[in-house]
Amino acid sequence: MTPVDTPVEWLDAQQQLAWRAFQVMQVRLNAYLAADLTADSGLSYADYTVLVVLTDRPDGRARAYQLGEALGWEQSRVSHHIARMGERGLVTRQRCDADRRGAYVVITDAGRAAIVAAAPGHVAAVRRAFVDALAPSELAAIGLAASKVVEALDGLESAY
Numbered sequence: 001m002t003p004v005d006t007p008v009e010w011l012d013a014q015q016q017l018a019w020r021a022f023q024v025m026q027v028r029l030n031a032y033l034a035a036d037l038t039a040d041s042g043l044s045y046a047d048y049t050v051l052v053v054l055t056d057r058p059d060g061r062a063r064a065y066q067l068g069e070a071l072g073w074e075q076s077r078v079s080h081h082i083a084r085m086g087e088r089g090l091v092t093r094q095r096c097d098a099d100r101r102g103a104y105v106v107i108t109d110a111g112r113a114a115i116v117a118a119a120p121g122h123v124a125a126v127r128r129a130f131v132d133a134l135a136p137s138e139l140a141a142i143g144l145a146a147s148k149v150v151e152a153l154d155g156l157e158s159a160y
Contacts, residue, residue: 029129036125041118046081047090048122051115054091054107061094061104090114 011019034045043051053070054060062070068078082105085091090111096102107115131139 032129033122033125037118037122040121040125041114043114043118047085048115048118050081050085050105051090051107051111054105055112055115060112061106063096063102064105067105085111 030045037043037045037048041048049071050067053067054062064075064078064082067073067082068075071078073081082091082093086093088110089108092106092108093103094106096104134142
């Protein structure tokens with residue numbers, strides 16, 4: 001946070017245009033992808049992202065705090081969402097022998113089937129709304145810019 005007595009360095013016109021365009025793009029893209037995913041597969045966008053994290057792991061499991069770190073979620077959101085996914089049979093909790101207080105979140109066969117069924121439609125939606133709208137050089141520039149922003153966020157203690 002900026003102390004009250006520190007002058008604000010306002011965004012110039014170009015910076016403001018880029019920032020606002022990014023904000024609108026992010027909100028609309030996420031809304032489009034979430035609606036498309038739910039209509040196509042019945043999964044919420046949050047369900048899908050949890051299943052992606054789990055399927056990216058060879059054993060299909062992660063501790064709740066690891067899910068939170070990977071998704072940028074607070075612990076309470078992870079716990080509540082995992083409970084809802086568990087009720088639907090997409091994930092289960094498995095005791096952690098190394099830490100008896102903890103548990104793993106494990107993708108179930110139903111969870112694997114759900115993401116396998118949802119992925120082709122989701123990828124098609126990402127292509128329609130994002131990839132196909134950009135030239136290869138623009139796509140590369142966005143990837144580089146996003147990586148730089150993530151790196152800067154990793155260096156900011158106050159970001160979390």
